[in-house]
Amino acid sequence: MTQSLPKLRLGTRGSPLALWQAEAVREALLKAHGWEPGAVEIVIIRTTGDAITDRALADAGGKGLFTKELEEALLDRRIDLAVHSAKDMATRLPGGLHIVGYLPRADVRDCLIMREGWKLEDLAEGAKVGTASLRREAQLRRLRPDLKVSLLRGNVQTRLSKVASGEFDATLLALAGLTRLGLADKASAILSTDDFLPAVGQGAVAIESRFGDLAVDSLLVKAVCPATGLALRVERAFLNELDGSCRTPIGGLAQVDGGEIHFRGAVLSPDGEQYYEIVRHGPVNRALELGIATGREMRAMVPPGLIGG
Numbered sequence: 001m002t003q004s005l006p007k008l009r010l011g012t013r014g015s016p017l018a019l020w021q022a023e024a025v026r027e028a029l030l031k032a033h034g035w036e037p038g039a040v041e042i043v044i045i046r047t048t049g050d051a052i053t054d055r056a057l058a059d060a061g062g063k064g065l066f067t068k069e070l071e072e073a074l075l076d077r078r079i080d081l082a083v084h085s086a087k088d089m090a091t092r093l094p095g096g097l098h099i100v101g102y103l104p105r106a107d108v109r110d111c112l113i114m115r116e117g118w119k120l121e122d123l124a125e126g127a128k129v130g131t132a133s134l135r136r137e138a139q140l141r142r143l144r145p146d147l148k149v150s151l152l153r154g155n156v157q158t159r160l161s162k163v164a165s166g167e168f169d170a171t172l173l174a175l176a177g178l179t180r181l182g183l184a185d186k187a188s189a190i191l192s193t194d195d196f197l198p199a200v201g202q203g204a205v206a207i208e209s210r211f212g213d214l215a216v217d218s219l220l221v222k223a224v225c226p227a228t229g230l231a232l233r234v235e236r237a238f239l240n241e242l243d244g245s246c247r248t249p250i251g252g253l254a255q256v257d258g259g260e261i262h263f264r265g266a267v268l269s270p271d272g273e274q275y276y277e278i279v280r281h282g283p284v285n286r287a288l289e290l291g292i293a294t295g296r297e298m299r300a301m302v303p304p305g306l307i308g309g
């Protein structure tokens, strides 16, 4: 057969985690179509977020820092698809772009990195915990107001090394990221979503394309996970009603169970003293409505000032 081989260009950041994600998308595409490895090319693009390592991301401009240059490359047609961690994506995308779908979601939970075998209760009073995430900080302070939380940024390896060296007593990371890097054994304690909600999108790999590029999008139909798409539609709509700027501690998790979607969301004050939670469910064919309505309800419940305008 003389059918010419499609050549898809997948854009990604160059971090080990990002490369793992891009490789996973590449493999899903090759498998779905029975293509030769050469059919999908991985293009590495450096983003602003990769260059900033000394500030909390919320202070450096929040969401979009890890996606901007990839989205520009998409719009300029230097790549056909961009691969991102879903939780790094803003809820409002630049005009002309959309999320085609997601790979099957991994474990959504956060975990504590500290001395092997320890649980949260084992940390001494006033122990020093490092994180750059407002959501993790607020939820941690809610559970353990005595802990001293301070800024710890950098890639997963950097954060692990700061605990290993004793500079910090503990840090928090997404279990999905650790697992993808083959470091799941570094998780000392996995935090239950019952009292520690993940970030919207945590554990999901998103694939973004040019809106209306049906030739490209059609190639993804067999490679993406519909249930993850439904859950993320709810979570992202919830977040979009509240705050897209990363400046409010917000957690949210949707899970698909047959024809139903169950959603739980929370907003906290940065010190964790104020905690607002909402639990709602709805049919899968009304995922977007569920997310929007729940976000609006939450907005009405939370004192103004806690969430951005």
Ligand SMILES: NCc1[nH]cc(CCC(=O)O)c1CC(=O)O
Pocket: 085, 086, 087, 088, 172, 173, 174, 175, 176, 177, 178, 201, 202, 203, 204, 205
């Ligand atoms: N903010 C960086 C980031 N983006 C996605 C992950 C983990 C993988 C995922 O959630 O899909 C991480 C690292 C972390 O938060 O521990």
